[in-house]
Amino acid sequence: xxxxxxxxxxxxxxxxxxxxxxxxxxxxxxxxxxxxxxxxxxxxxxxxxxxxxxxxxxxxxxxxxxxxxxxxxxxxxxxxxxxxxxxxxxxxxxxxxxxxxxxxxxxxxxxxxxxxxxxxxxxxxxxxxxxxxxxxxxxxxxxxxxxxxxxxxxxxxxxxxxxxxxxxxxxxxxxxxxxxxxxxxxxxxxxxxxxxxxxxxxxxxxxxxxxxxxxxxxxxxxxxxxxxxx
Amino acid sequence: xxxxxxxxxxxxxxxxxxxxxxxxxxxxxxxxxxxxxxxxxxxxxxxxxxxxxxxxxxxxxxxxxxxxxxxxxxxxxxxxxxxxxxxxxxxxxxxxxxxxxxxxxxxxxxxxxxxxxxxxxxxxxxxxxxxxxxxxxxxxxxxxxxxxxxxxxxxxxxxxxxxxxxxxxxxxxxxxxxxxxxxxxxxxxxxxxxxxxxxxxxxxxxxxxxxxxxxxxxxxxxxxxxxxxxxxxxxxxxxxxxxxxxxxxxxxxxxxxxxxxxxxxxxxxxxxxxxxxxxxxxxxxxxxxxxxxxxxxxxxxxxxxxxxxxxxxxxxxxxxxxxxxxxxxxxxxxxxxxxxxxxxxxxxxxxxxxxxxxxxxxxxxxxxxxxxxxxxxxxxxxxxxxxxxxxxxxxxxxxxxxxxxxxxxxxxxxxxxxxxxxxxxxxxxxxxxxxxxxxxxxxxxxxxxxxxxxxxxxxxxxxxxxxxxxxxxxxxxxxxxxxxxxxxxxxxxxxxxxxxxxxxxxxxxxxxxxxxxxxxxxxxxxxxxxxxxxxxxxxxxxxxxxxxxxxxxxxxxxxxxxxxxxxxxxxxxxxxxxx
Numbered sequence: 001x002x003x004x005x006x007x008x009x010x011x012x013x014x015x016x017x018x019x020x021x022x023x024x025x026x027x028x029x030x031x032x033x034x035x036x037x038x039x040x041x042x043x044x045x046x047x048x049x050x051x052x053x054x055x056x057x058x059x060x061x062x063x064x065x066x067x068x069x070x071x072x073x074x075x076x077x078x079x080x081x082x083x084x085x086x087x088x089x090x091x092x093x094x095x096x097x098x099x100x101x102x103x104x105x106x107x108x109x110x111x112x113x114x115x116x117x118x119x120x121x122x123x124x125x126x127x128x129x130x131x132x133x134x135x136x137x138x139x140x141x142x143x144x145x146x147x148x149x150x151x152x153x154x155x156x157x158x159x160x161x162x163x164x165x166x167x168x169x170x171x172x173x174x175x176x177x178x179x180x181x182x183x184x185x186x187x188x189x190x191x192x193x194x195x196x197x198x199x200x201x202x203x204x205x206x207x208x209x210x211x212x213x214x215x216x217x218x219x220x221x222x223x224x225x226x227x228x229x230x
Numbered sequence: 231x232x233x234x235x236x237x238x239x240x241x242x243x244x245x246x247x248x249x250x251x252x253x254x255x256x257x258x259x260x261x262x263x264x265x266x267x268x269x270x271x272x273x274x275x276x277x278x279x280x281x282x283x284x285x286x287x288x289x290x291x292x293x294x295x296x297x298x299x300x301x302x303x304x305x306x307x308x309x310x311x312x313x314x315x316x317x318x319x320x321x322x323x324x325x326x327x328x329x330x331x332x333x334x335x336x337x338x339x340x341x342x343x344x345x346x347x348x349x350x351x352x353x354x355x356x357x358x359x360x361x362x363x364x365x366x367x368x369x370x371x372x373x374x375x376x377x378x379x380x381x382x383x384x385x386x387x388x389x390x391x392x393x394x395x396x397x398x399x400x401x402x403x404x405x406x407x408x409x410x411x412x413x414x415x416x417x418x419x420x421x422x423x424x425x426x427x428x429x430x431x432x433x434x435x436x437x438x439x440x441x442x443x444x445x446x447x448x449x450x451x452x453x454x455x456x457x458x459x460x461x462x463x464x465x466x467x468x469x470x471x472x473x474x475x476x477x478x479x480x481x482x483x484x485x486x487x488x489x490x491x492x493x494x495x496x497x498x499x500x501x502x503x504x505x506x507x508x509x510x511x512x513x514x515x516x517x518x519x520x521x522x523x524x525x526x527x528x529x530x531x532x533x534x535x536x537x538x539x540x541x542x543x544x545x546x547x548x549x550x551x552x553x554x555x556x557x558x559x560x561x562x563x564x565x566x567x568x569x570x571x572x573x574x575x576x577x578x579x580x581x582x583x584x585x586x587x588x589x590x591x592x593x594x595x596x597x598x599x600x601x602x603x604x605x606x607x608x609x610x611x612x613x614x615x616x617x618x619x620x621x622x623x624x625x626x627x628x629x630x631x632x633x634x635x636x637x638x639x640x641x642x643x644x645x646x647x648x649x650x651x652x653x654x655x656x657x658x659x660x661x662x663x664x665x666x667x668x669x670x671x672x673x674x675x676x677x678x679x680x681x682x683x684x685x686x687x688x689x690x691x692x693x694x695x696x697x698x699x700x701x702x703x704x705x706x707x708x709x710x711x712x713x714x715x716x717x718x719x720x721x722x723x724x725x726x727x728x729x730x731x732x733x734x735x736x737x738x739x740x741x742x743x744x745x746x747x748x749x750x751x752x753x754x755x756x757x758x759x760x761x762x763x764x765x766x767x768x769x770x771x772x773x774x775x776x777x778x779x780x781x782x783x784x785x786x787x788x789x790x791x792x793x794x795x796x797x798x799x800x801x802x803x804x805x806x807x808x809x
Contacts, residue, residue, distance in 0.1 A: 005666060011259050019618075020664070036258065056240065057247055081693040095258065109244035114237030136353070163630045164255065171248060 004028050004154060011161075020085070020143045022150035027143075029157065031085045035092020036099075036155055039135060040160030042141040043100040046131050050124060057105050062128055066098035093135050100163060101128075107167035111174045274299060275326050276416065276644065277307065277319035278660070279439060280676050292316040292439070293677055294330060295801045296415045299642070299662060299669075304676060309419045310335060311378035318442040322449045324417070325370060329443045329452055332409040332422075333435055343580040354573045377405070377427050377458075378785065380465045380476035380579070382453050383511030390476050393458055404431050410443060410454055418601065424467055424474065428457045441483030451509075455483055462494050466509070478507040478514060488540040493557065495534050495543050506543060506557050517555050518560075519545070535576070546573055552585070565608060567615050573608075579640035582610055586618070586640035605636065605643050605665075619665030625650045641665070657663075680756035681782055686733045687713045693732065703769075704805060706730075717743065731758065737791035739764040740781075741773065763797060771805040 005028035012029040020027045020034055027034050057063065073095045143149060239252060275298050281289035293309035294316055307328060310316055317331035323623040342706055377394070378791040384390040410424040434457050444453040450469055455462040465476045477485075480496025487494050487509075497505040509512040522772050535544050541565075542554040552573050567573060570589035577586050582763035590603040605618040610777045619642070635644045643663045649670070662669040693715065697704045705718040717728040731742040742758030761781050765772035776784075776797060 057243055063247075070250070073254070073258060095254075099251045099255050102247040103255075106244040106248035106251065110248060111239055114239075114241035114244070165251075167248075168252065 004158070007161075008033070008157075009072065018087075020147060021149075022143045022153065027150070027153065030094040031088040032154065034157065036096040037092075037157035037160040038098025038138075039093035040100045040163055041156030041158070042135065042160075043097045043131075044104065044159055044163035045156075047100065047104050050127060055107065055124070058101055058128070059125055062125065065132070066101050069094040069098035082189060089142060090139040093138055094132075097132065097135055100160070101169040103164065107170045111173060112171050117134075124191045174209075199206065244540045276660075277321060277415070278646075278673075279316055279318050279330075280658070280673050282677050291677055294319050294328070295659070295673075295676055296328070296417070297671070301379075302671070302688040305415070305417050307413050307415075308332065308411065308420065309677075311437070312336075315438045316693055317438045318440065320442040320444060322412075322445045322521055323447055324449050327412050327445075327449065328409065328415055329412045329423075329445065331438055331441070331443065331454070332360060332411050333406060333438065334409070362789075377429065379426065380474040383475045383477055383478070383506065383507075384463075385511065385514035389479055390463070391789070393461070393463060393479065397459070402694050403429055405429055406435060408438070408456075410452065412452070412469075423472070424454075425451065425467065426454075430457045437483070444485050444487050446509075447489055453477075453485045453487055453492075453494060455480070455485060464494060466494070475509075475511070477509065478505045478512070480505055482534060486536055486543065489538055490540040493536070493540065496535070497534055497545070504543060504545065504555060515557060515560075517543075517560055519553075519555075525542075535578060538578055544576070544578075544585075546576060551781075552576060565610065565613060567606065567608065569615065570604075570606065571801045575636055577637065577638065577640065578638045579607075584640065586636050588634055588636070588643065603634075603643075605640075605663075607640065619663070621663040621665075621668065624668075624670070671782055675757045678757050678778060679782075681761075681778075681785060682733050682735055682756060684756075686735055687737070688734045690739075690767065691711045693764075693771075696808040697771050699803055699805045700809040703808065705804070708713050715741075734762070735785060735792070736788050739799075740776075765802065767792075771807070774799075775801045775803075775807070 008028045012033040019030050029037065058066070073091060143153065265670065275296055277294060277296050280293045280295055282291050290313075291309065291311045291330060292315060294307040296305045296307055298304070302637075307319070308316060308330070310332065314335035315331075315333040315504060319328045319330040321328055321421035326529065357650060377480045378390070382390040390725055405427045408426050408428045409422045410426065411420060411422050413420040441455065445451075446453065446466070452467045452469060453464060455464050461479060461481065462483070463476055463479050464476055467474045467622045477494050478496055479498065481499035482496045484613045485494050485496050493506050494509055495504065497504055502519050504517040504519055505514065506517070536542070537544060537554065542556050544565075545553045545555065547553060554563040554565060555561075556563070565573070565585070565590060567587075572589060579586055580586070585608040587606055587608065588603055589606050602620050602622050604620040605619055606615055608615045621643065623645075623648075626649055633646050635646075636642070637644070641664060645661040646662075647659060647661065649661070656675045660671040660673060663672070693706050694708060695706060697706065697744050702719055702721040702724055707716045707718075708714075709716045713731065715730045719726050719728075726745075729744045733740045733742050741762040741764050743760040745759045761776050763774040763776055765774055774797065780797075788796060
């Protein structure tokens with residue numbers, strides 16, 4: 001647990017007075033961060049199950065809601081409005097959901113260079129709204145005072161964190177690959193004229209030489225033939 | 231639009247979404263990490279009264295230390311020996327001052343030079359003030375004036391006069407001088423604000439360790455109590471002018487001042503009455519309670535305290551139920567934790583204005599304390615509760631139960647107790663819990679003065695090896711640090727470990743043994759648990775145990791070198807080198 005707490009110490013203030021204690025165990029992040037990382041983890045699992053990562057970016061209605069969730073964070077995140085632990089958890093959950101809903105399909109599309117294997121249908125949009133409603137209901141019963149809930153929460157938080165790390169690394173790898181390709185192609189372009197000159201010169205020279213030899217051979221043969229013929 | 235164009239547009243949108251989402255996440259994480267909870271000055275340090283180990287209820291030495299919980303640095307603020315007494319210290323709300331009561335040792339038992347009695351004295355230079363600015367705070371000269379020297383602001387006013395007459399009528403009244411001292415936390419400046427006569431004997435002197443003065447929220451006034459026989463009255467001193475006022479009668483040793491600085495409250499145990507008086511003396515209210523809050527309660531506890539809006543006085547009764555008494559209407563509201571059977575050591579947080587308390591520990595309860603204790607928080611408005619963290623109690627010694635306190639920001643729980651160390655012996659310790667870590671600080675050593683310095687440390691190769699005694703075996707090896715030994719000894723089939731230094735003091739060699747290996751560290755590395763004189767190494771190792779106090783005495787007496795007869799020949803153990 002100390003390793004997880006250490007890991008999250010880089011990402012959260014870990015204010016104990018603003019952290020949930022679940023069945024006697026203190027979560028290693030504050031209430032809002034708990035919501036954020038759990039929201040990211042749960043949404044990532046949802047997207048994996050629905051194969052939403054292979055589809056296009058979410059439809060406009062979902063994007064608008066996600067953007068609204070992102071914009072709502074400063075109000076709660078910078079304590080302009082702080083009605084209590086449940087609200088902190090809620091703001092984190094919807095914020096995490098919005099981030100992963102955008103991040104995962106975006107990373108997938110970027111790494112496929114704009115290619116996608118499916119698109120959002122009406123059932124998939126409906127399922128998102130059901131999922132979103134579920135997320136909004138979590139603060140009503142969370143945290144359940146059970147050790148299982150504590151470990152499940154930790155697991156989802158780690159999944160959420162890994163999801164972001166995975167998306168960022170996928171895009172980074174894609175960028176590096178792209179960069180290398182472009183470097184290689186630009187290098188080729190610079191090398192090409194010289195090569196072409198060399199090759200054409202060689203061909204020409206070779207042809208010329210071979211031609212010269214051929215002509216000479218022909219002449220010799222002609223001479224020989226003439227000789228023989230004549 | 232062809233497929234390639236579709237891909238380009240899709241890719242562009244994906245990039246926008248990716249950058250937006252990752253930027254939002256980054257901004258959030260940075261905002262969360264960069265704004266950690268601020269530690270108020272009084273939660274980062276503690277001022278603590280320390281007494282020597284093993285002296286029980288009658289310690290011969292008192293010292294007040296300021297301990298920095300983050301760095302572990304400690305500063306000695308004040309100390310008294312013999313029959314002198316110090317009270318528990320009280321931090322000023324701005325964190326710049328510490329106030330406490332001090333009783334100097336009686337002249338016959340006085341060890342060091344004492345300051346002149348009945349006079350206000352100061353040591354060091356007062357920060358931001360010149361000595362000329364200081365008002366004359368000499369104590370009144372006549373005995374009657376010394377007993378009741380304050381300006382009467384009690385309501386009804388005859389109560390003060392009645393109390394005065396009770397004492398004045400008797401000729402054989404036993405009194406002692408109590409100083410009200412303020413000091414800066416670094417110990418560089420100390421000032422005696424007031425020297426006052428207390429009526430009482432030895433028991434009253436001893437009870438002083440369980441009380442402390444109280445600061446007004448603006449730090450301009452200091453509230454104190456004065457014992458008059460079985461009761462006491464609460465008074466205050468205006469620090470700028472030195473004028474003193476008597477406010478109310480009460481049984482509580484630590485008066486409760488309202489956060490708005492307008493009211494002071496106390497409790498009359500015999501009448502089960504709560505008294506709240508306006509500091510300007512205009513109003514005094516008496517609330518008859520039926521709580522028996524004084525029974526079976528350690529006197530150190532702040533029995534009464536105020537809500538943050540200064541409208542209610544909060545009192546924990548004998549059943550650990552919190553009662554809020556509205557000073558305007560006199561109505562009582564109950565605050566109970568539905569999940570806990572007690573509300574112990576309550577404190578209103580200075581940061582979020584909520585009530586923090588401990589559950590799982592019942593004050594005055596017989597039998598062993600529970601294994602786990604939770605720090606909980608209650609919202610006094612909605613009465614909703616929440617567990618902040620739960621911690622396990624360490625194994626305590628049979629000598630004492632311990633006293634908890636919660637930091638003013640509600641984030642740290644401190645237990646002062648005697649714990650069992652590795653060898654099973656009791657050690658006075660401070661145990662801090664912050665929800666993530668447990669920190670144990672042993673305080674017995676704090677009162678010791680190092681008897682040697684780094685220059686006295688020596689190293690003898692001959693000491694290394696296996697030694698066999700009459701009923702024990704010792705293995706001495708080279709320690710991990712320079713000039714240290716690692717000791718392992720087996721006694722009655724039980725193996726013990728320690729670290730030791732070899733010290734040369736006034737011609738005699740001593741082995742300073744640290745039973746806790748972690749003590750070989752800066753600050754404690756010159757304060758071993760046990761001293762042993764190394765009388766001889768070859769052919770036989772002769773070790774003689776000598777007590778710290780005795781060694782200190784011998785060292786003080788010896789002019790140049792210690793003679794063997796100064797130490798004596800008791801407690802010498804003989805060891806042969808084992809093959």
